[in-house]
Amino acid sequence: KAGVTQTPRYLIKTRGQQVTLSCSPISGHRSVSWYQQTPGQGLQFLFEYFSETQRNKGNFPGRFSGRQFSNSRSEMNVSTLELGDSALYLCASSSTGTTGEQYFGPGTRLTVT
Amino acid sequence: GENVEQHPSTLSVQEGDSAVIKCTYSDSASNYFPWYKQELGKRPQLIIDIRSNVGEKKDQRIAVTLNKTAKHFSLHITETQPEDSAVYFCAANFGNEKLTFGTGTRLTIIP
Numbered sequence: 001k002a003g004v005t006q007t008p009r010y011l012i013k014t015r016g017q018q019v020t021l022s023c024s025p026i027s028g029h030r031s032v033s034w035y036q037q038t039p040g041q042g043l044q045f046l047f048e049y050f051s052e053t054q055r056n057k058g059n060f061p062g063r064f065s066g067r068q069f070s071n072s073r074s075e076m077n078v079s080t081l082e083l084g085d086s087a088l089y090l091c092a093s094s095s096t097g098t099t100g101e102q103y104f105g106p107g108t109r110l111t112v113t
Numbered sequence: 114g115e116n117v118e119q120h121p122s123t124l125s126v127q128e129g130d131s132a133v134i135k136c137t138y139s140d141s142a143s144n145y146f147p148w149y150k151q152e153l154g155k156r157p158q159l160i161i162d163i164r165s166n167v168g169e170k171k172d173q174r175i176a177v178t179l180n181k182t183a184k185h186f187s188l189h190i191t192e193t194q195p196e197d198s199a200v201y202f203c204a205a206n207f208g209n210e211k212l213t214f215g216t217g218t219r220l221t222i223i224p
Contacts, residue, residue: 055209098211099210
C-alpha cells in the first residue's frame with residue numbers, strides 16, 4: 001500500500017496570507033488527524049476527521065480549519081498567517097482514529113516571513 | 114485539562130544499557146497510550162502502545178508499563194543500540210478522538 005502523502009512539502013508565505021495543505025491517507029483509512037510540530041512544543045493536535053466529519057479539535061484559533069472529502073483526502077487551511085504559524089504540519093491516517101496506530105505523512109514545512 | 118508531561122527531555126545512555134522515559138497524564142478517563150519514535154528528518158512511527166486494561170506490554174527490547182492509579186506510564190528500552198537514537202514521544206488519548214502528545218525525549222546512545 002502507498003503511504004500517507006502530503007503536498008506541498010515546503011511552503012514559504014508572507015504574514016497575512018492564507019495557505020492550504022493537503023493530505024492523502026493510506027487507501028482504506030477513513031480517519032485523518034492533523035498535528036503542528038514545533039521544536040519547543042512537540043506535536044500538537046489540530047483536528048481529526050472521520051468519514052468527512054470533524055470529531056474533535058485542539059486548542060488552536062479559528063484561523064485553523066480543515067475538511068475531509070468523500071475519498072478521505074483532507075485539507076487544512078490557515079488564514080491570516082502569523083510568524084508563529086511557522087512549523088512542520090503533519091497529518092496521520094488510521095483505520096479507526098486516534099485510539100489505534102496512526103501512520104504519519106512526511107509533513108509540510110511552512111515558513112511564514 | 115488534557116495534559117501529558119514527559120521526562121526527561123534529553124537522555125544519554127551507554128550502548129547496551131537501558132533507557133527509561135516517563136510520562137504522566139491528567140485525565141483518569143484516558144484509555145490509550147502510544148509511544149512514537151521520530152528519527153532525525155523522518156516522520157513519527159509507532160513503536161508500541163498500551164491500553165488501560167493492561168499493565169505491561171513487551172515487544173523484544175521495548176516495553177511499556179502503565180500505572181492507572183498514579184496516572185503514569187513508562188517506556189523501557191533494554192540493550193540499547195545506536196539505532197535507538199531518536200526523539201521519543203508519549204501520548205494519551207482522552208477518550209474523545211484527540212491524541213495529546215508529550216513534548217518528547219531526545220535519546221542519544223553513546224557507542
